[in-house]
Amino acid sequence: MIDITGLVSTILNNQVNIPLLYVIYEFLLKIPVIGSIVTFLLSIIPLFDVPIIRLLIGFVLWKPMWVLLIIPGFATLGTMLLILPWLERKLVGRMQWRVGPREIAPRTRGSIQLLADSLRFLCQEVIIHKDAHRLYFLQFPFLYFLPVLLPLLFINAGAIDHPLVPIETPYALQIMVGLISLMPVFIMGVGWSSNNRFAFIGTVREAFMYFAYEIPFIIVILAMIVLYGTSNTAEVITVANQGSWLHWGIVLNPLAALTFFIATVMATARLPFEIPEADQELAFGPFIEYSGIAFGLAYVMAYEKMYVLSAIMTMLFLGGGSGPVIPYLGELSYGIWFVIKTLIILLVMVNLRGVYPRYRLDQGLRIGWGAMLILALIALVWSIVIGVVL
């Protein structure tokens, strides 16, 4: 027998505190008709002593659910996926002296462009060519979701004393690294099952690049673990915000931040490291044979990966969700700060497309195994030194 009442009280006692909601609630009550509707809705009380509507809202505001569903979870992710490609196209367009998508909704500067694109992908034929490995060809893009989504469970979007993390574990960073390392395996699977010359070359390039960025990436994370003295994401934020922003990762160890950023750009195959997908050379490399919704997934996945990695970067280097508390928003303001910081990183990252051409594979590898590895090692040593000093 499950202790429902206990569960309900657990949920209601562990809520994200947003004063604004009370303000809205009181305001609603004052409006003549709506106020009575609200009162009526609140009067529906099923089994336990809590109105059902309160229970529903409470469920969403329940911290584990909140972080999973709202910030930094699915809702933020979804919004990001919808607006990020649009923002990218607009900003890069602006940089290029043009406009970017617009006519679809001139008033809002074409903000629903991605909706049309994804709907179109959804309604389009999915071609599985006869040389492809049918089963894997379809499975891999969907399986790819897992390693991309799972790290979200360990991201702390909160601030000091207000952790917003779905799963709190002392091994969070290690688990995240493990999950992120899985991503290229799925891309390789995608490329392999496509059975296409260019997909093959792209896959091989992805595999090469994987090693080039993965090792500096892991070392940098290691450096940050050393620096913070913990790999528990909840504690990381606490440590990072001890002395306001002066203890943020980016201040204490800017080299690590730079290396992490470059590794992120490499991992997400953005320019100048868009080597595996190289539009002009390989025609999207591993994804060359994908059409319709399967390609739409792959297209979106790249942004998803970017979001997750940027979120990690925000958490590790920019002090997570810390920032001045916005009145009435309560704990939500941490989330907002977190999203803003992530968005800034993302925008910088997507705008690199307008600034840089593409490196060659060997140059990419040289940067990975050379400059970045050295930077990462210096960052590690620096962390140790800082750790001893502080």
Next chain:
Amino acid sequence: MKKVATPDYTVADKLKTHVAALSTAAKEVVLPLNITTHYPRERKRQPECFRGFMLFDPERCISCFQCSFVCPANAIWMKEAPSGRYYPTVDHGKCIYCHFCVDTCPGGALKTTKIHDIAFRTMDEMVAMTEDMVEPPAIIREDKVVVDYVIDKEDLTLKRTKEVDELIVEIEPSEGVPMVSVCVDRGSCIACKVCTKVCESGAVSSLKDEEKLIVKMEIDSEKCTGCGLCVKECSMQILRLVRRE
């Protein structure tokens, strides 16, 4: 002779150029030198001499076939009008808008317009018959704003004016040199009557001289338009185009 050397970057150069590229990009995001014409809603103003769809004025046409002869793409075919005269038709599926025909037309019957943004559904629609070319065609226009390219010593900027651009160009049709056909060697005429048959304006007539039993060709210089077809077709090459006095 100027030698161009390729740069060799040191680490400092690299950093400098990285910063230069990034700062240029940042500057452009903040203050872009945007030059986009929002086409369906705006229209760029083309110069008067723009080479677009042609209009045709049958009054001025002398049916000289020259437009058809000069057309590099063979897009102009002459079609017999109800009056029996030949007028040009333009196949826009072949036309390359070189406007050799407009420059050729001795009577100034063909003239240019600024119409050029057309999409046809089928290729059959693309043949503009003579009767289609007299009046300016109606095209779909969504533009409310005219964009002018202003190039000064600094930069190219766009000047937007809220007006609807007139696509029909009013230029006085220039005329070629007025010519007239004359026979320079009456004696060699073999009376094949090709000149009569080919003449569009009925200027060449044949007179039968009953006494000498020969046929004499007579060119009525008043009626002659100077199209030169008879000169071209004459098998004895005894006709010449000369200036009208």
Next chain:
Amino acid sequence: MENPNAHIDFLESGPLAPFKKWAAKWSLWPCHFITSCCGVELAHAFACGYDGERLGTLNLGIARQSNFIIIEGTITRKMARALQFVYGQMPDPKFVNVIGACGERGGIFWNSYNITHPSDIVPVDFFVPGCPITPEGLLRGVRALQDKIMGVDKTTIDFKKVELPFEEQLEERMVPTSPKLFAPTPEIKVDIKREVDWDFGKELEDKLKKELIGLYESMTITGVNRIAIKTTPGNLKVVAQKLKEMQFDHVKSVNVIQVPHERKFIVEYMAASYSVEELMPVLVTIFTEIGIKDPKLQSLMSVWESANYSEREMHEFFGVLFEGNDWMGKKFLLAPDTPDLPLRKEFKIPEERYAFEEGVEPEFMVPIEPPKDLYVPIWEEFIEKAYDSDEIIVPIGPHHAGSGHLRVTFRVKGDRIVDAIPEPGFVHRSMEKLAENKLYIQNIPLFERLAINDPANMNLAYVRAIENALSVEVPERAQYLRTIMAELSRIEAFYYDSGIFSLFFGHTTGFMYCMAIREMIIEALMQISGSRSGPSFIVPGGLRRDIPDTVLELIDNMTFALNRRMKKFESIFVYNPVTVARAKGVGVLTKEDAIRCGMVGPFLRASGVNYDVRKIAPYDAYDKVDFEVTTGDDGDCLGRFLGRLAEIKESVKIVKQAVDAVKGIQGPILSDDILGEYKEAASDIKGNFFRVYGNLVLPKGEWTTITEAARGTTLFTLISDGESNVPYRVRVISPCWMNLRGFMEAVKGERYADFWAVYGSFGYFPPEADR
């Protein structure tokens, strides 16, 4: 095609129909099917000038992920296979727009032996007329398609019909005959002696006579800087070797002329020198005659590597067998099903019609059977060789995001390109054949289509050949104006190439910036001629009309205005460390290799040869303006790229000087010699065009001119029989065609990804190469 509207019906079906339609409307992703010169205007339509992305159309290079093909102009027989392929690969529902006259009824290439009609191959939604189309036209096509998707299928133009005036009936009508005059049995001579004032030539002739004693039949000076040596087929190779020893180190052209009524072929090689300065302007033609039956000849490839591709081409066109060239019997430019030996005089192409005939259903389009199979050959031995040595074969193109319309097959070992086999001809529109069937004047727009992004230079190159034959002096004002146009066109071409170069590196911003600068130059060219990129403005003897001072003012302003955007381009792309890393030391072509392969233009100069036709044999106003030739020593991709950027600065300098000079010169812009009695047309040809140019007949003989177009030396050889008003044979050697050999040489040994760096650095423009 069963139901041409199946894609629209699909969108209409099902409960989600409104969403499907809406999504399809705003998400038309063209798969970038670059097939010919209209691709240049497509670039403009999607670049910052017009920005097609506003309408939700995002260019994507890959068939699988796009739903819209914009067929950009000519679909040749070879390209038709690619079109079928790409269309088949695209997921349903898919849409097709055709832009440009070539893709409709053929445009200026309507009677070519190598084109097809796209509408026979795929169901087409909209046709956009023009040659090339304007970006507005292209976007109008997209708009019309959007409307069609939403269910409003209407034409965008409504012709108003009027009653034509009725006059009295004329009797006995006759349709005039064709204006073209063909001599039935023309006398073809390529070595007609001309008295010229050329002292060095006489010296050279004596020297050559001494060297080649007993090896030649006759030696003639055919003009300034032109010497023709007749020899026997057996002695040809020996003569060539002797010439090579005399520092004639490359071949500018290989030409075959068929004279059917004398049952012979004249085969000629034009040798020139890059090594000795005084020999640079000289073209030595060695020619020989062989019988029409079983024509065989020793290949000169072993002497002059630069003759290699042209020999292949001549073999394909005429069936002359060059023994020793390893490509004999294989297809190079033509598709498997193109008619054999198309340039022989026996092979007739459809005749023009000038009027609707009574009782005959007008046939606007020459019926062409599209290719049925999808077979595109790859050299078998090549594949075997690769599989024997654990290499992989990677074919690039013709439909590939970064190949344009060139197909190159690589043998790749690891990341290194072991061997590359080019397969040009995807845009072979048979210009040489068409030119034999057009009046001299009609060939002006034809040859302009060689390179639509470098139109004035192509235009000028052809016109100069005619002027050379007629010995027409161009009035001074026209000389300067022509120089301005040529230089604007050169800047335009270089920016196009720079844009493509940056695009090949994935740097779209660089591409957009280049297109923005081009937009300015195009504006100037349009103010001059009325056409964005097909001016056809330079005519024998001068220009079509005078240019008003306001336009000159605009050009003057532009030379300053270019600076600002040029600087931005430089800081974001040219000196970007990634660009430098990618391009420096890559695709090196040494001076020796460049000469051996017969490179031309900036690509030759980048390898350290100081050769510029504008300097060594100045034409128009080039001897009156001050400019420098830019050379480089590195011969790598970056050197070639920066060299051209430096040339842009020189060009701007020339334009500035020419604009200043032309303001002070008033006078006619057409030569009196050519106008004859139509002196009124001296400042505007309007009204007298055909009368002046319609019956142009060139003096008998061969007329070869070299002109410095943007991408290098363009050679036009006109062969006239002295009687016809159409050329007997036209040989065009475009710069890109000459550069192809060196391009393939530079690719070898580089990394796979470097192919695009090399491609971009050579500014290879397939329509120009394939002709």
